[in-house]
Amino acid sequence: MxxxxxxxxxxxxxxxxxxxxxxxxxxxxxxxxxxxxxxxxxxxxxxxxxxxxxxxxxxxxxxxxxxxxxxxxxxxxxxxxxxxxxxxxxxxxxxxxxxxxxxxxxxxxxxxxxxLTALRTAATSAMVARALAPKGAATMAMIGNGAQSEFQSLAMQSIAGITHVRLYDTDPAATAKCAANLAGTGLAVTRCTTAEEAIVGAQILTTCTADKALATILTDNMVGSGVHINAIGGDCPGKTETAPEILKRGDIFVEYPPQTRIEGDIQQLADDHPVTEVWQVLAGQAPGRTSDKQITIFDSVGFAxxxxxxxxxxxxxxxxxxxxxxxxxxxxxxxxxxxxxxxxxxxx
Amino acid sequence: MxxxxxxxxxxxxxxxxxxxxxxxxxxxxxxxxxxxxxxxxxxxxxxxxxxxxxxxxxxxxxxxxxxxxxxxxxxxxxxxxxxxxxxxxxxxxxxxxxxxxxxxxxxxxxxxxxxLTALRTAATSAMVARALAPKGAATMAMIGNGAQSEFQSLAMQSIAGITHVRLYDTDPAATAKCAANLAGTGLAVTRCTTAEEAIVGAQILTTCTADKALATILTDNMVGSGVHINAIGGDCPGKTETAPEILKRGDIFVEYPPQTRIEGDIQQLADDHPVTEVWQVLAGQAPGRTSDKQITIFDSVGFAxxxxxxxxxxxxxxxxxxxxxxxxxxxxxxxxxxxxxxxxxxxx
CATH class of the missing domain: 3.30.1780.10 (ornithine cyclodeaminase, domain 1)
Incomplete structure (x- = not known):
C-alpha cells in the first residue's frame, strides 16, 4: 500500500x-x-x-x-x-x-x-480585565466554582495582576475543589459562604454559574461603584446572571453585538441599549474605563x-x-x- | 497518567x-x-x-x-x-x-x-436515476471523466442497471484513465471523441465536468426525448453545464430548492421556474417520470x-x-x- x-x-x-x-x-x-x-x-x-x-x-x-x-x-x-x-x-x-x-x-x-476553550475563555476574560478593570485591582470574587473557575483565577493572576481570589458556589464541594486546585499557585484564596461575602473588597467580580434559568447571581444592592464585572455564565438564550439594574448603572462591553444581544446578560435589556465592542477599545477606537467610580461590565458569550x-x-x-x-x-x-x-x- | x-x-x-x-x-x-x-x-x-x-x-x-x-x-x-x-x-x-x-x-x-463523498454522490445519482430514468435504460453517456466518473459508472451499473458507458472528456487522458479503471467491472466501455458521439443511444446522460465557468456541455440540439439527465457538475454559482433550452423542455428534480436555485444548473432559469423535490417522488407525494418521451433532469448539487x-x-x-x-x-x-x-x- x-x-x-x-x-x-x-x-x-x-x-x-x-x-x-x-x-x-x-x-x-x-x-x-x-x-x-x-x-x-x-x-x-x-x-x-x-x-x-x-x-x-x-x-x-x-x-x-x-x-x-x-x-x-x-x-x-x-x-x-x-x-x-x-x-x-x-x-x-x-x-x-x-x-x-x-x-x-x-x-x-x-x-x-x-x-483549549477553557484556557481561551479565561485568557479572553483576563485580557479584557487588563484593559477595563480599575487600576491596581488585586482581588477577584469568583462566583461559580465549576470547570472554568481555576482557569479564570489563574488567567486573572498572570494577565491582570490579581493576587487574591474569593470563592463562592452554591455547592461547598465545588468551592473546596477550586480552593484545593489553586493551592500552590501563589494566589491567596478565601472560601466564602455567600455571594455577598465573596465580593467584599473585590475590584473584579467574575460570575460563571451553570444554571440554564434566568438567575440573578449579582443583585443591584450587592454591587458598588468602581468594579469590573466579568460576566461569563450569561451565555445562551434564557441564561443570565446579572441584575438588569446593574447593567444599566454600568458601561457594557461585548464581543459581537448581534450574538451577545441574543445570548448574553444584555438579553434582559432593550435591543438598542448602548454597548461598546471590546475590539474598539483595544484598537484605541473607543474609550474603555474613564473613571475610578465607573462600573465596567464585560458581557462575554465567547466568539469564533x-x-x-x-x-x-x-x-x-x-x-x-x-x-x-x-x-x-x-x-x-x-x-x-x-x-x-x-x-x-x-x-x- | x-x-x-x-x-x-x-x-x-x-x-x-x-x-x-x-x-x-x-x-x-x-x-x-x-x-x-x-x-x-x-x-x-x-x-x-x-x-x-x-x-x-x-x-x-x-x-x-x-x-x-x-x-x-x-x-x-x-x-x-x-x-x-x-x-x-x-x-x-x-x-x-x-x-x-x-x-x-x-x-x-x-x-x-x-x-465517502465520491461514493455518496454516485449513490445519490443512481438512486435518483433508478426512480426517474426510462425503463430498461442500459446505456449511460459519461461526459467528464474526472475523479467522479468511475463512481458514477459503477453506481449506475449496480443500482440503476446500466450495462454500457460511453465516455467523453475534453482531455483524452482522462477518458483513458476512466476506461482503464472500469476494465474488469463488467461494464461495456466505449471511448468517444466528442460529447455528441458519447450520447448516441444513451438513455442516461451524466455531466460531471470541472470548469468553474458557465459552460454548455449539453446543447439544445444534442438532446432528444426520452432521456434522463444526471447533471452533477453544475454545482456552484457561475458553474453550469446544461443549456437552458433543455432545462425548459424537461422536468426538473432537485434536492433542496433554496440551495439548487443558487448553485445548480437552474441558476440559469427564473427563480420561480417549477421544480420537483426528489424526496417527494421517493415518498410517493409527487409524480416522477410520467412518459417514455419525457426528459427528466436531476439537477444535483449535493445536500447535507x-x-x-x-x-x-x-x-x-x-x-x-x-x-x-x-x-x-x-x-x-x-x-x-x-x-x-x-x-x-x-x-x-
Missing amino acids: QEPSDKALVPFVSVDHMMQLIHHIGVANMLRGLADYIEADFKRWERFDKTPRVASHSAEGVIELMPTSDGETYGFKYVNGHPKNTADGLQTVTAFGLLADVETGYPVLLTEMTM IEDFSALRYVRDRITGTPFFHPLDLLADPDDPRDLFGMLTRANG | QEPSDKALVPFVSVDHMMQLIHHIGVANMLRGLADYIEADFKRWERFDKTPRVASHSAEGVIELMPTSDGETYGFKYVNGHPKNTADGLQTVTAFGLLADVETGYPVLLTEMTM IEDFSALRYVRDRITGTPFFHPLDLLADPDDPRDLFGMLTRANG
Whole structure:
C-alpha cells in the first residue's frame, strides 16, 4: 500500500497531547500567550469574516459550529452545550476545532478544544480585565466554582495582576475543589459562604454559574461603584446572571453585538441599549474605563475569533514538538483526477 | 497518567481505513447500501433540520460546513471546493465529517469523507436515476471523466442497471484513465471523441465536468426525448453545464430548492421556474417520470442529508471491524466540574 502523502496528513492534537503541551509551556505562560494572540486578532477585527454561530437546538441542549476566516486562514469550532450532561457524568461543554488554508481549502490542524476553550475563555476574560478593570485591582470574587473557575483565577493572576481570589458556589464541594486546585499557585484564596461575602473588597467580580434559568447571581444592592464585572455564565438564550439594574448603572462591553444581544446578560435589556465592542477599545477606537467610580461590565458569550486565535497559537507552538500526531484525514491521490485508482491500488 | 474514558474516545475512520472498509464490503455493495440509506433518509425528509450550507468564499474557492440533524443524530461535513487545486497536484474537493448524539452533544464518529463523498454522490445519482430514468435504460453517456466518473459508472451499473458507458472528456487522458479503471467491472466501455458521439443511444446522460465557468456541455440540439439527465457538475454559482433550452423542455428534480436555485444548473432559469423535490417522488407525494418521451433532469448539487446518510452507514458498518481507531478527541474528567484537576493530574 502507498503511504499517504504529506498533504494528506493533518496534525492532530489529542486531549493528552494538549495537556502535555500546556504543561510543557506552563499554564500561566500559555494563558499569557493566548491572551496576546486573542488581543492581536481583536485589534484586526475588521479583517475577519464574522457570522453568528450556526446552532442546532434540541430539548437537551445545543450543538454549534463557529466558523471564521481572516482571508488567509479559516477556522471553526464544534462545541456542544448540554447542562444536563453533568448529572450523567459527562461534560456540559466539549469541543474540537480545525484550521485550514484558505488558498487550498486543506485543513492544517485538528485539535481537541475542551481544554483549549477553557484556557481561551479565561485568557479572553483576563485580557479584557487588563484593559477595563480599575487600576491596581488585586482581588477577584469568583462566583461559580465549576470547570472554568481555576482557569479564570489563574488567567486573572498572570494577565491582570490579581493576587487574591474569593470563592463562592452554591455547592461547598465545588468551592473546596477550586480552593484545593489553586493551592500552590501563589494566589491567596478565601472560601466564602455567600455571594455577598465573596465580593467584599473585590475590584473584579467574575460570575460563571451553570444554571440554564434566568438567575440573578449579582443583585443591584450587592454591587458598588468602581468594579469590573466579568460576566461569563450569561451565555445562551434564557441564561443570565446579572441584575438588569446593574447593567444599566454600568458601561457594557461585548464581543459581537448581534450574538451577545441574543445570548448574553444584555438579553434582559432593550435591543438598542448602548454597548461598546471590546475590539474598539483595544484598537484605541473607543474609550474603555474613564473613571475610578465607573462600573465596567464585560458581557462575554465567547466568539469564533477567540477560538481562531487559540487554534493559531496551538498551530504555532506544536511545530517541532512531540505533542501531535499526523492524521490520515485527506485522500490525496498522485493524480487528483484518479481517486478511483487510489482506491483500487489500496486493495492489495 | 489516567487513560481516557470510553466517552472521551471517538471512533475515527482514516482514508486508509475507509478504503479498506470499501474493499471489505465491496464497491458495488457499498454503493447499493449507501443508496438505500440515502433513499430512506429522503423518505423522511420532513424530519430533518435543513439549512443551506455555511460557506466561506475566497478568490480561490470555498470552504463549507454542511450540518443537519434528524433530532436524534446530528451530522456535519467540512468540504472545500478549489478548482485551481488540480493544477498544483491537490484535490479540488476534500472532506471530512462527524456524527454526534443530539442528547449529549458528544461526537460518535469522525471520518474522512473525500472517498465517502465520491461514493455518496454516485449513490445519490443512481438512486435518483433508478426512480426517474426510462425503463430498461442500459446505456449511460459519461461526459467528464474526472475523479467522479468511475463512481458514477459503477453506481449506475449496480443500482440503476446500466450495462454500457460511453465516455467523453475534453482531455483524452482522462477518458483513458476512466476506461482503464472500469476494465474488469463488467461494464461495456466505449471511448468517444466528442460529447455528441458519447450520447448516441444513451438513455442516461451524466455531466460531471470541472470548469468553474458557465459552460454548455449539453446543447439544445444534442438532446432528444426520452432521456434522463444526471447533471452533477453544475454545482456552484457561475458553474453550469446544461443549456437552458433543455432545462425548459424537461422536468426538473432537485434536492433542496433554496440551495439548487443558487448553485445548480437552474441558476440559469427564473427563480420561480417549477421544480420537483426528489424526496417527494421517493415518498410517493409527487409524480416522477410520467412518459417514455419525457426528459427528466436531476439537477444535483449535493445536500447535507446525503452526507448524514453516508455517515450513518459508516457508523453502522464499522462496528466489530478493525477499520477505525479510537481518537482521544474529548476531555472527559471523572468529575465534570474538575477539568483543571484532570489537567493537573496529567502532569506526572
